[in-house]
Amino acid sequence: MGKREQLYEGKAKKVFATGSADYVIVSYKDDATAFDGTKKGRISGKGVVNNRMSNFLMSLLEKAGIPTHFVEELSEREALVRRVSIVPLEVIVRNISAGSFAKRFGVEEGIVFDRPTIEFSYKNDELHDPMINEYHALALGLATEDEIETIKSMAFKINDILKEYFLGLGIKLVDFKLEFGRTSDGEIVLADEISPDTCRFWDAKTNEKLDKDRFRRDLGGVEEAYSEMMRRVFGK
Numbered sequence: 463m464g465k466r467e468q469l470y471e472g473k474a475k476k477v478f479a480t481g482s483a484d485y486v487i488v489s490y491k492d493d494a495t496a497f498d499g500t501k502k503g504r505i506s507g508k509g510v511v512n513n514r515m516s517n518f519l520m521s522l523l524e525k526a527g528i529p530t531h532f533v534e535e536l537s538e539r540e541a542l543v544r545r546v547s548i549v550p551l552e553v554i555v556r557n558i559s560a561g562s563f564a565k566r567f568g569v570e571e572g573i574v575f576d577r578p579t580i581e582f583s584y585k586n587d588e589l590h591d592p593m594i595n596e597y598h599a600l601a602l603g604l605a606t607e608d609e610i611e612t613i614k615s616m617a618f619k620i621n622d623i624l625k626e627y628f629l630g631l632g633i634k635l636v637d638f639k640l641e642f643g644r645t646s647d648g649e650i651v652l653a654d655e656i657s658p659d660t661c662r663f664w665d666a667k668t669n670e671k672l673d674k675d676r677f678r679r680d681l682g683g684v685e686e687a688y689s690e691m692m693r694r695v696f697g698k
C-alpha cells in the first residue's frame with residue numbers, strides 16, 4: 463500500500479483514508495491516557511489487544527443483528543471500518559457500581575444493579591465531556607429523538623449480548639462506554655471500539671480488575687491484565 467493520508471489522530475488510535483470515501487483504516491496505538499489526557503503512559507501491546515478484541519466483539523454483535531462500522535481486520539493493529547460521522551455522545555451502560563458512578567453518588571463499588579443504567583456524556587474535550595441528558599442532547603442538536611431511541615435500544619441489546627458472552631469467560635462486565643456513528647446514508651451504527659480501555663472487566667471469582675483501571679489507578683499488572691483478557695477471549 464502507498465503512503466496513506468492520515469485523517470485524524472486521537473489519544474489511542476489513528477485514522478487513515480483509503481481509496482474509497484466510504485471506508486477508513488483505524489490503527490490502534492499503545493498510548494494510554496486517563497483523566498482527560500492529563501495522565502499519560504504506554505501499555506505495551508495494548509493496540510494489538512484492543513484491535514483484535516474490538517474486531518471480534520463487533521463481529522459477534524453483527525451476527526446478533528447490531529449494525530457496526532467494522533468491515534475487516536487488516537493486521538494486528540489495523541482494521542478497515544465504514545467511514546461514519548461520530549455522534550458526539552459517549553454512551554455508558556452500567557451493570558455494577560464503579561468509577562464515576564460510585565464517586566458521584568457516594569456509594570461503594572460492586573453494587574449489582576437490578577436493571578442496567580444508561581447515561582450520556584457530551585464528547586467535547588474543552589468542556590471535559592460533561593454528563594448530559596437526552597433533552598440537552600436534543601436541545602444542542604447532537605442527535606434526533608429517533609437516533610437517541612435507536613442508540614438506547616442498541617446499547618441495552620449490546621449489554622445483554624456482551625454480559626452473557628463475558629460471563630461465559632468468567633468475567634463480569636461491570637460497565638462500558640460506546641460511541642455510535644452515522645453512515646453516509648444516515649444509518650446509526652456502533653463505532654469506536656470495545657476493549658479493556660472502554661469496559662470494566664472483573665474476574666467473576668476474585669473480582670480482580672482486568673481493564674484500564676489498573677493504569678488509571680496505578681494498580682500495577684497493566685500489561686498482564688490486557689494479556690489475560692486476550693487469553694480469555696482467544697484462548698492464547
Ligand code: TMP
Binds near residue numbers: 638639660661662
Ligand atoms: P466512568 O465510571 O469513569 O464514568 O467510566 C465508565 C466506563 O466508561 C468505564 O468502563 C470506562 C469507560 N470510559 C471510557 O471508555 N472513556 C472515558 O473517557 C471514560 C471517562 C470512561
Ligand code: ASP
Binds near residue numbers: 473495500674
Ligand atoms: N482516555 C480517557 C482520557 O484520557 C479517559 C479514560 O479512559 O479514563 O480522557
